[in-house]
Amino acid sequence: MLHVENLTASIGGTPILKGLDLSVGSGEVHAIMGPNGSGKSTFAHALAGREGYEIGGTAVLDGHDLLAMEPEARAAAGLFLGFQYPVEIPGVNNMYFLRTALNSVRKARGEDEVSARDFLAIANEAMALVEMKQDFLHRAVNAGFSGGEKKRNEILQMAVMQPRLAVLDETDSGLDIDALRVIASGVNSLRGPDRSMIVITHYQRLLDYIEPDFVHVLVNGKIVKSGDRTLALHLEVNGYADFVDGKNEVDGHSLSGATT
Amino acid sequence: MSETLRSIEEMSEASYEYGFSSDLDTDIAPPGLNEDTVRLISSKKNEPEWLLEWRLKAYEAWKTMEEPDWAKLDIDPIDYQALSYWAAPKKKPVLESMDEVDPEIREMFDKLGIPLHEQKMMSNVAIDAIVDSVSVTTTFKATLAEAGVIFCSFSEAVQDHPELVREHLGSVVPVRDNYFAALNSAVFSDGSFCYIPAGVRCPMELSTYFRINSQNTGQFERTLIVAEDDSHVSYLEGCTAPQRDENQLHAAVVELVAKDRSEIKYSTVQNWYPGDANGVGGIYNFVTKRGRAHTDAKISWTQVETGSAITWKYPSVILQGDRSVGEFYSVALSTKRQQADTGTKMIHIGADTTSSIISKGISAGKGQNTYRGLVKVMRSAENARNYTQCDSLLLGSDCGAHTIPYIEVKNASAQIEHEASTSTVGEDQLYYCRQRGMTEEDAMSMIVNGFCREVFNELPMEFAVEAQRLLSVSLEGSVG
Numbered sequence: 012m013l014h015v016e017n018l019t020a021s022i023g024g025t026p027i028l029k030g031l032d033l034s035v036g037s038g039e040v041h042a043i044m045g046p047n048g049s050g051k052s053t054f055a056h057a058l059a060g061r062e063g064y065e066i067g068g069t070a071v072l073d074g075h076d077l078l079a080m081e082p083e084a085r086a087a088a089g090l091f092l093g094f095q096y097p098v099e100i101p102g103v104n105n106m107y108f109l110r111t112a113l114n115s116v117r118k119a120r121g122e123d124e125v126s127a128r129d130f131l132a133i134a135n136e137a138m139a140l141v142e143m144k145q146d147f148l149h150r151a152v153n154a155g156f157s158g159g160e161k162k163r164n165e166i167l168q169m170a171v172m173q174p175r176l177a178v179l180d181e182t183d184s185g186l187d188i189d190a191l192r193v194i195a196s197g198v199n200s201l202r203g204p205d206r207s208m209i210v211i212t213h214y215q216r217l218l219d220y221i222e223p224d225f226v227h228v229l230v231n232g233k234i235v236k237s238g239d240r241t242l243a244l245h246l247e248v249n250g251y252a253d254f255v256d257g258k259n260e261v262d263g264h265s266l267s268g269a270t271t
Numbered sequence: 272m273s274e275t276l277r278s279i280e281e282m283s284e285a286s287y288e289y290g291f292s293s294d295l296d297t298d299i300a301p302p303g304l305n306e307d308t309v310r311l312i313s314s315k316k317n318e319p320e321w322l323l324e325w326r327l328k329a330y331e332a333w334k335t336m337e338e339p340d341w342a343k344l345d346i347d348p349i350d351y352q353a354l355s356y357w358a359a360p361k362k363k364p365v366l367e368s369m370d371e372v373d374p375e376i377r378e379m380f381d382k383l384g385i386p387l388h389e390q391k392m393m394s395n396v397a398i399d400a401i402v403d404s405v406s407v408t409t410t411f412k413a414t415l416a417e418a419g420v421i422f423c424s425f426s427e428a429v430q431d432h433p434e435l436v437r438e439h440l441g442s443v444v445p446v447r448d449n450y451f452a453a454l455n456s457a458v459f460s461d462g463s464f465c466y467i468p469a470g471v472r473c474p475m476e477l478s479t480y481f482r483i484n485s486q487n488t489g490q491f492e493r494t495l496i497v498a499e500d501d502s503h504v505s506y507l508e509g510c511t512a513p514q515r516d517e518n519q520l521h522a523a524v525v526e527l528v529a530k531d532r533s534e535i536k537y538s539t540v541q542n543w544y545p546g547d548a549n550g551v552g553g554i555y556n557f558v559t560k561r562g563r564a565h566t567d568a569k570i571s572w573t574q575v576e577t578g579s580a581i582t583w584k585y586p587s588v589i590l591q592g593d594r595s596v597g598e599f600y601s602v603a604l605s606t607k608r609q610q611a612d613t614g615t616k617m618i619h620i621g622a623d624t625t626s627s628i629i630s631k632g633i634s635a636g637k638g639q640n641t642y643r644g645l646v647k648v649m650r651s652a653e654n655a656r657n658y659t660q661c662d663s664l665l666l667g668s669d670c671g672a673h674t675i676p677y678i679e680v681k682n683a684s685a686q687i688e689h690e691a692s693t694s695t696v697g698e699d700q701l702y703y704c705r706q707r708g709m710t711e712e713d714a715m716s717m718i719v720n721g722f723c724r725e726v727f728n729e730l731p732m733e734f735a736v737e738a739q740r741l742l743s744v745s746l747e748g749s750v751g
Contacts, residue, residue, distance in 0.1 A: 083705045
C-alpha cells in the first residue's frame with residue numbers, strides 16, 4: 012500500500028527528515044512515536060503535500076507517486092490527514108464543507124457526486140461514530156470549536172471520506188480521557204482490511220485504545236527503531252532517552268523484558 | 272508561498288462573463304451637455320413643465336460644482352461633453368405582454384440569465400428591465416396592481432402618478448447634494464418607481480435590471496421607492512454592462528422614503544464590466560443612494576459590488592423618526608485594477624435610533640478597496656446606538672484594503688461600537704481544504720464566500736445563490 016524510501020524534508024535548508032523508510036501494508040495500523048521536534052508532523056505534511064518543504068526520496072501509495080502530486084490529487088488517491096491543529100474556516104457550514112470534500116474526491120476519481128439527501132445519510136452514520144450532535148453539521152468549520160470538538164470533527168471527516176490511508180497527527184493531544192475514548196472507538200470502527208493508518212503520537216496512552224500492529228520510533232528525522240506494541244510500552248517507562256543520545260541500538264529482547 | 276501567491280493572482284484575473292454587446296437599433300443623442308440637452312431629454316420623455324424646471328435647476332447647480340476628490344480613487348479625467356446623455360432602443364416599446372418585447376432584448380436578458388420571459392421567471396419576482404436609458408418592460412404588473420402596489424418605469428410614473436413623483440423626487444437627495452447627484456437630476460433618463468400603499472406588504476420581491484449597451488453613453492437612472500405607513504417591500508437591483516475599451520459613466524440616484532413603521536429592504540448585486548487586467552475600460556460607478564426612515568421605520572441596504580472599474584457609493588440612511596433603524600450590509604470585491612471607495616452614512620436624528628454596519632471588503636490582483644463610513648449622532652438623538660464591523664480580506668500582495676470610519680457624536684448618550692479586522696486567506700486554510708480533495712480554486716471560492724456569509728444571509732434566497740456564484744466567477748482564473 013504505502014512505501015516510503017529515503018524521504019527527506021527540509022525547510023530553508025534546515026534538514027528535518029533525514030532519510031525515512033517505512034512500509035505500510037493494507038489493513039495495518041502503524042504508530043509513529045518520537046520526542047518533540049523529531050519530525051513526526053513534518054512526515055505527515057510531507058506525505059500530504061504541504062508547501063514550504065524541500066522534499067527528496069519517494070513515497071508511493073497504491074502505485075501513485077505521491078510526491079509528484081498536488082495535495083488534492085493525493086486526497087483523491089486515498090490519503091487523509093487528521094490535522095494536529097484543525098483549521099477554522101469562518102462562515103463555511105461544516106456539512107457543506109464535508110459534502111464538497113467528498114464530492115471533490117469522487118469527481119477526481121470519475122465517480123458520481125453524492126446528492127444532498129444521500130450525503131445526509133452518510134453524515135449521520137459518521138456522526139454516530141464520534142457521538143456528535145446534529146447541530147455540529149450546521150456550525151462553521153472548526154470555528155469556535157473546543158479542542159476536543161475539533162479532533163472529533165477530523166475523525167468525522169475521515170469517516171465520511173473513507174480513505175485508503177489515514178495519517179492521524181497527534182489526534183490525542185489536548186483531549187480528556189472521555190473524548191479520547193470516543194475518538195479511539197471511532198477510529199477503531201474505521202479499521203478494516205482495505206484501510207491502513209499511521210497514528211502519530213507523543214504518548215503511548217493513545218495506543219491503549221488504538222492498538223497498533225507496528226510501532227516506530229522517530230528520532231532526529233529517522234526511524235531508529237521498529238517493533239511491535241511492546242516498544243511503545245517500553246517508551247512509556249523509559250522515555251526516548253535510550254534513542255536520543257546516539258544510543259540508537261537497543262536490544263529488542265531486553266525491551267520486551269522491561270515491560271513484563 | 273510563492274506558488275500560492277501566483278495562483279491567487281491568476282485566479283483574480285478571470286475574464287468577464289457578461290461581456291457581450293447586443294445589436295440593438297439605438298436612438299442616441301449627439302454627445303455634449305448643455306441646457307438644450309436637458310430640454311431634449313425632457314421633451315423626448317414628454318415631461319411636465321415642473322420637471323423640466325427641476326432638471327434645469329439641477330443643471331445650473333451642477334455647472335457651479337466640482338467633482339469630489341476626497342475619495343481614495345485614482346480617476347482619469349472625465350470629459351462630460353464627450354458623452355451622450357440619451358440612448359434608447361429604437362423600437363420604443365409600449366407593451367402589454369412579455370411576448371411583445373423585442374426578441375433581441377429578450378435574448379440579451381436570457382444571456383444575462385435574467386428570466387424576463389414569464390415562463391422562465393423566478394417565482395414571485397417582478398422585474399423592471401432597463402437597457403441603456405429606457406425601461407423595457409415591467410413584469411407582473413397586474414398582480415402588483417391588485418395589491419395596490421405601483422411598480423413601473425420612472426417615465427411612466429411621471430405620466431401616470433405625477434403627484435407622487437413630484438412630492439417625493441429630491442426629498443431625500445436634493446439636486447445640489449453632490450456633483451454626481453446634480454448631474455443625474457439634470458439628465459436622468461429613466462429608472463424605476465415603486466409605491467407601496469399604507470398597510471400593504473408587497474406580495475413579491477421587486478427587481479430592476481440595469482444594463483448599459485450603447486457605446487459612449489452615460490447611464491443615469493433615477494429610482495424612487497415610497498413605502499407608506501405600515502408597509503413592507505423588498506427590492507433588488509442587478510447591473511451588467513458589455514465589455515468596452517472606453518470607460519463608461521454610470522451615475523444613478525436612488526431615494527427611499529420609509530414612512531412610519533414601514534420597512535424597505537434594498538439589495539444590489541452590481542456586476543458592471545470592471546475593465547481588463549491593465550485597467551482599460553470598465554464602468555465608472557458614481558452612485559448616490561439614500562433613504563429617510565420615519566418613526567419606527569426600518570431601511571436596510573445590502574450590496575454585493577463585484578463589478579465596475581471605479582465604485583463611489585455610500586448607501587445611507589437618515590434616521591429621522593424616533594426608534595427608526597438603519598442597516599448596511601456590504602460585500603465589495605476589487606480585483607484586477609478595480610478601485611472601490613464605498614461605505615455608508617448613518618445620520619441619527621430621532622431618539623432611540625439604531626444603526627448597524629457590516630462591511631466585507633475583498634481585495635485581489637491590484638485592486639484597492641476602501642471602506643468609508645460616517646456615523647453621525649445629532650444633538651436630538653437621545654440613546655442612539657451604532658454597531659460597525661469592517662472586515663477586509665486580502666488575496667495576494669499587490670492589493671490594498673483601507674478602512675476610514677468617521678464618527679461624529681453630539682449627544683453624550685450615544686453608544687458607538689466599531690470593530691475592524693484585516694486578514695489574508697491563510698495558506699493553512701487553503702492547504703486544509705486541498706487535503707480534503709478540493710482544488711485550490713474551489714477552496715479559495717469557499718473561503719471567500721464564507722467570509723461574506725453574514726452579508727449573503729441578508730439577500731433573498733435566489734440572489735444569495737447568484738451572488739455567491741458571481742463572487743466565485745469573479746475570482747476564477749486559469750488555475751485547475
